[in-house]
Amino acid sequence: RFTMDEDYSSAVLEVFVRLYEKGLIYQGNYIINWCPRCQTALSDEEAPHRDLQGNLYYLRYPVKDERGAYIVVATTRPETMLGDTAVAVNPRDKRYKKFVGKTLIVPLVDREIKVIADSMVDTKFGTGAVKVTPAHDPNDYALGKKHGLDFISVMRPDGRMNENAKDYADMDRFEAREVILEDLKERGLLEKAEPHALSAGHCYRCHTIIEPYLSKQWFVRMKPLAQPAIEAVKKGKINFYPKRWTKVYLNWMENIQDWCISRQIWWGHRLPVYYCGDCRADDASRGIIVSKTKPDSCPACGSSRITQDEDVLDTWFSSWLWPFATFYWPFGAPDKSADSRSKEELKYFYPTSALVTAPEIIFFWVARMIMAGFEFMGDIPFKDVYIHGTVRDVEGKKMSKSLGNVIDPLTIIKEYGTDALRFSLISITAQGQDVFLSKERFEQGRNFANKIWNASRLVLLNLKEGAVKTDLCEFFKKERLDIVNRWILSRFYSTLKEVRQDIESYRFNEAANALYGFFWHEFCDWYLELIKPSIQEASTQLVMYKVLEKSLRILHPFMPFVTEEIWQKMHATASIMREPCPHVQEQMIDKRLEKQAQSIFSIISQIRNMRSSVEIRPEQKVRVSAFAHSRSKLKLIKENAALISNLARLESLELLDCDERPKATISSVMEDADIYLHFSGLLDAEKESAKFAQKAAQLREYIKTKESRLQNKEFLKKAPQEIVEKETQDLAKSSDELKRLEKMLNELR
């Protein structure tokens, strides 16, 4: 949808008229943010403050008819002095008591102004006397209204001085500032200039310094609209993720200012406001007609000299209707035959579940959609608001096209691939944290895509015709699978469960990383390597295929292209997009079995470690002896001897029946097994001892903490039972392991 579509535009005008008739839209002369470059009014949100290093200038305003007497005022914008219509002091400020009510002369324009007293004046700032320019400053405007001062504008819309600035007319505002300072200095009226840090609004589009400018604009009265929107968030009908943005939202809403919605630009929805040429000739407040269509004549005087307001609406004045105006609210679909469908769709999609956006959009759009939602639909527009991080460059600056510090996504796509871009971005965006992006981050995504591709190739190349027709759950129920296949299924469904939970709780990076870890380090590194010798077996065929296929389906939202491509190769038909996300099969998750498999993998790793430490070449096969300290471990090793032999490249695996160190071996002590690797070289007893000594030291340290914890009566009393049990078991296991380590050390001596 496009907000300039005819029906959408109609909704925008309808909203304007409704709010006007309700008294929530009004026209008025106020100080607004004016961009002299774009020559348009801006809302407060479109004029963000940036820090500036300026000067505070101290100017002398002579007292009329009192030779040599003057008041010093401080200002950062001396050029506005030409429009001064008062000087204000605090009524309690003793220094200035005698001046209140006196007349001063504004230098350079020789205007006579009064010294007024107002408690708004801060006695501590500057000199305690402030020049008042009601047409060029919001505070001064309020003072001007309160004290009935004149409003003298000294600038034209283009930021040049106007005829009220007399000698300075036609100068640019900043040029005028310099000349004015020179002239004041010449006359001895510039007392001093001090460096002064300040901040000023800047145009969001062109970064020009905003001029607070007195101008007739249209406004939305926000306070009444804000009320229900505040309530909804406070009551938890709408939730921000991460939660901390709630405070940002509420703070803004509770201090909300009226919204300037008219813009003097040429693109946008024109205001549905018409003026009668005749009424207005006598009275500017008459002859205003707010109507969706152009009236034939003025209802007040009957004149047909009607013209439409030239201004257009703030772009967000159309955007804030998005959640419902996209569904042909309130008039129904242009094609009336589709009208009932459009009504159903509005009902179905409003409110929607989640809005995902950037932090700076909270004020522009999120808050306003919520307000419009309540005002026009009587309900929230969405339940969750997920605020993602901002992408910053290495210096911490927000990446933006206008700053030119962007990494162009198209370049990344060319160099690393689309999936790489997508996956890497997801995986580094921890909940709502800003990301400092550099190109290297995309290598991980690219490598992962490559890994998925190659693993799929391996599976598909080895897949036999008709091997995968069976239903996995049925098969799992009937057949007795080996530990490796049961392990990968358990791990797959554990991962799936985790990924689903992560997505539901808006932890996308956790989901991506869980998938990455599973697919690469479990499916590829262990599972595919383990099954290679038995890849032709029917059960393995089915499991490896199903796990791959289901993995691709979960991976698809993260890496749509590579998964689709592989899917096509697998099925040659429908798109992977049509596939639902797999469901968790709890019956296949077996944590005990996962642990057992893990312990086999550690035996393999330990043997590899020993091989590496005595520099046995990879292709050379070795003899290994093992002693298991528990019956279950013995059984486990026995049953999986082939797997161990294969991945650790063993010539033989001998199971010992006493725990004595065989000759010419190096050893490794594990939780409940000792592993010995036979080798023909010289045993470097010192190196071997050092290894054990270090491990023993660590273990002693560990045991000490466990012991002291278990001796602590408070711990035993207050900690949950399961924690105490766990600690007890850990201590027993570690003590046993330490004993064996020490025995091993003794044997080496």
Add this chain to the structure above:
RNA sequence: GGGCGAUUGGCUCAGUUGGUUAGAGCGCCACAUUCACAUUGUGGAGAUCAGAGGUUCAAGUCCUCUAUCGCCCACCA
């Protein structure tokens, strides 16, 4: 002026309600290239979780203060 975030191995960062010996990617060291993948594999080194205090049986995780960096808001004349 107010609010928020960050501070964890050489670098970039995870770490959900406090509870196994704090993880990952990159980088580094050693070894490996017919056998899906060198955009790879195997093994390894590397962290007093910014500092101080506190709560708790138990703190990277909760509280207070401090330091450094960053962001947002503000009618800062």
